[in-house]
Amino acid sequence: MPRTTHSKTQHPKVGTSEQIGSTTLFCGSAGDFYERWEAPTVIHVDGPYGVSGFPGDPHTADGLAKWYAPHAAAWASAATPETTLWFWGTEIGWALVHPVLDQAGWEYEGLQVWDKGIAHVAGNVNSRTIRGFPVVTEVCARYSRRATFESEDGALLSMKEWLRSEWLRSGLPLYKTNEACGVKNAATRKYFTQDHLWYFPPPEMMAKLAAYAKTNGRLTKRPYFSLDGATPLTAERWAHMRTKWNHEHGVTNVWAMPAIRGAERIKHNGKIVHTNQKPLALIERLINATSDEGDVVWDPFAGLATTGVAANRLGRRCYTAEITPTVATAAAERLRSELAVPTDLSELA
Structure with a gap:
């Protein structure tokens, strides 16, 4: 140089x-x-x-x-x-x-x-x-910037808490997350667990979860897993969340x-x-x-x-x-x- x-x-x-x-x-x-x-x-x-x-x-x-x-x-x-x-x-x-x-x-x-x-x-x-x-x-x-999400009732949640609350909001049982993602048990064991083994869901899996909840869950004006409470989630948007x-x-x-x-x-x-x-x-x-x-x-x-x-x-x-x-x-x-x-x-x- x-x-x-x-x-x-x-x-x-x-x-x-x-x-x-x-x-x-x-x-x-x-x-x-x-x-x-x-x-x-x-x-x-x-x-x-x-x-x-x-x-x-x-x-x-x-x-x-x-x-x-x-x-x-x-x-x-x-x-x-x-x-x-x-x-x-x-x-x-x-x-x-x-x-x-x-x-x-x-x-x-x-x-x-x-x-x-x-x-x-x-x-x-x-x-x-x-x-x-x-x-x-x-x-x-x-360090990373700690992500927080707003639930339907306005509470601020961590990413792990928010994922679980959004699925429960659909009224579907947790084991159905495996069917949504096309896996045997990885979704409940990794993406929706409440312990330290929690794992960030890949973008393609998040898109599948959002689509499944929309099709099979309760009817709602607020899209499931929406990052802004109004816009449906896409794999591309989720890819930028870490x-x-x-x-x-x-x-x-x-x-x-x-x-x-x-x-x-x-x-x-x-x-x-x-x-x-x-x-x-x-x-x-x-x-x-x-x-x-x-x-x-x-x-x-x-x-x-x-x-x-x-x-x-x-x-x-x-x-x-x-x-x-x-x-x-x-x-x-x-x-x-x-x-x-x-x-x-x-x-x-």
Whole structure:
């Protein structure tokens, strides 16, 4: 990848933006721009850790939950059932923010551990003073937007509860769901069970259930399994009711990948520009796993726009914001360099 070069320039003003490739970079606080961004399929969050890692990062993780609360609510408000949220942090930082994410409507799906390897601390550990094992990891939690459904009487239900209530509304016995789906017992055992073995019904099965209930169930003005209470359900609409997942065999939730060094590390006058720059390959993995070409990716805390670079490479559209003008300038230069676009050293338009 071409190296980013720096020169004397007037840094972008807060509130300005520029589209570079398929990435739109904003200068300022992301909270001021969310309403201008298209609904996201992926939200990639690599913000404050509470370790004094960069200007504005708190000294401890104590205040992270309060700091993230308005962002978590805004992300949930903009999200769809297809949206995946990836949240980076230290173990304690993520643990403290998790209740805020949960309260905002985000459903925890799993935790990934980035193992940077022993080289990350090699030569930097004083065995006489250290009082614990050297830390070579960060965590990245995956969340989905918690889906809620309104029943005929106006009650808000989870997807599992709603599926069962809609079938019972038809007046048909539960065992008939198997006949509707053309299976022996999988429908009652997976799609309509009340225990932890519940399984998201495939789109083709949902279409069959809706059609069967309409034909054989009680007459009703409200279509069975309608997502809006008025429009009949289709397989296509149901397919968009959960997050995307493009599986890659052999990849687990432990990511062994060295911290970046060499040409990928952005420097100015021999000094790194941002201490929390992530490996591009790592961010590409997240985006590839939970989105498709043409989808929208949000990165509220751009840093050096690694997410934007990944989005440009992978054919996604990215909206990202960086609050520090000097870092926003470096991010814009990096995006331009990646695309081999002549760098405009004036303000972002």
